[in-house]
Structure formats: structure tokens, C-alpha cells
Amino acid sequence: MTGAEIALILALLELFMKYGVPAGMEIYNQWSGEHPEPTLADIEALKLRVLKPETYFEDKS
Amino acid sequence: MRQKRIFIVLIALVFMVGCANVNVEKKASYITTAYQTLSTAATVYETGLKALADLYGKGIINDEDKAKALKYGNQFWTVCHTSVNALSIYKQYETPDNQNRLDKALDALTEALSTFNEFIYPLLEKGLEK
Numbered sequence: 391m392t393g394a395e396i397a398l399i400l401a402l403l404e405l406f407m408k409y410g411v412p413a414g415m416e417i418y419n420q421w422s423g424e425h426p427e428p429t430l431a432d433i434e435a436l437k438l439r440v441l442k443p444e445t446y447f448e449d450k451s
Numbered sequence: 452m453r454q455k456r457i458f459i460v461l462i463a464l465v466f467m468v469g470c471a472n473v474n475v476e477k478k479a480s481y482i483t484t485a486y487q488t489l490s491t492a493a494t495v496y497e498t499g500l501k502a503l504a505d506l507y508g509k510g511i512i513n514d515e516d517k518a519k520a521l522k523y524g525n526q527f528w529t530v531c532h533t534s535v536n537a538l539s540i541y542k543q544y545e546t547p548d549n550q551n552r553l554d555k556a557l558d559a560l561t562e563a564l565s566t567f568n569e570f571i572y573p574l575l576e577k578g579l580e581k
Contacts (some may be wrong), residue, residue, distance in 0.1 A: 430539060431548055450504045
């Protein structure tokens, strides 16, 4: 295994741990088991959750 | 390279498998399934944009990439909110017309998410290479 491959694997692990695992777990939880039918408030809450894309870049300039 | 691709398509695969399975044995209600689909799409969108914003903060992607991220992100945001509205109306008035509107909104959502994902994957790959 070359140094570049090791670096790539480490970068992959870093990114996976940062984004892949939480997102994967969240999606798994959304589909696994039984879920009660969402209420109107649950549905409306999705609007507050899905933010405009600009929001994510606000503190990154 | 193959490992990277595996990671990059992971979320999309989970999304597609999740939508395809749709709690087959438990026969979840149409409303529940639509809500789960929307919620999963929101997770993919949030995760993708958080990753891109981090890459932008580190200087790995440029202003042009950011502008495109905003463009595709806004397209998704619009159809996502349209879908949430359609689901909200269907939840209150379960009519065939409202179900038809919700179906169309969810189709548009899937298409917008697919376009968004196609755009972000190469940028995430760029991030992995740095």
C-alpha cells in the first residue's frame, strides 16, 4: 500500500465519519421499524428543516 | 477510486433502496411513505450542502462551484417545499386530485435530488483527493 493510498483511506474515513455515518443512521432510522403516521405539525416542520442553500455557506466565506 | 465511488453513492443508494422498499410488509400509509421520502431527501440535501460548504471554507471548491451549488440547491429547495405543501394539503383533504398533485411533486423532487447529487459527487470526490 502506497502513502497516497493510505492518505486517501484516511481522508475517506474522515469524510465518512463526519458525514456518512450520521446521515446514514438518520436515513436508516427514518425507514426502519414502524412509524406512526406523521401529524400536520411533523409535515410542516420539514419546511423549517430544509433551509435555503445560502444558509450553509454563511460562515464559510 | 472504486472505494471513493462506493462512499459517494452510498447516501443515494440508501435513499433509493429506502424508497423502493417502502415498508412492503408493514404496508405503511401513503402519507407515511411520502413523509419518509421527503425526510430522506432532506437529509441527503443537508448532508451534501454541509459537505460542500466545508470544502468551500477550506478553499477546495471555488466560487463558481459554490454558485452552481446554490443554483441546484435552490432548485431542490423549491420542489421540496412544493412537495411539503402538497403533502400537507393531502393530509388534510385526501382526495384523488390532491394525491395526483403530491405524486407529481414527489416525481419532481426525485428529479431535482438526482440533478443535485450528480452535481455534488464530483466535488466531493475532489474533496477526498485533497
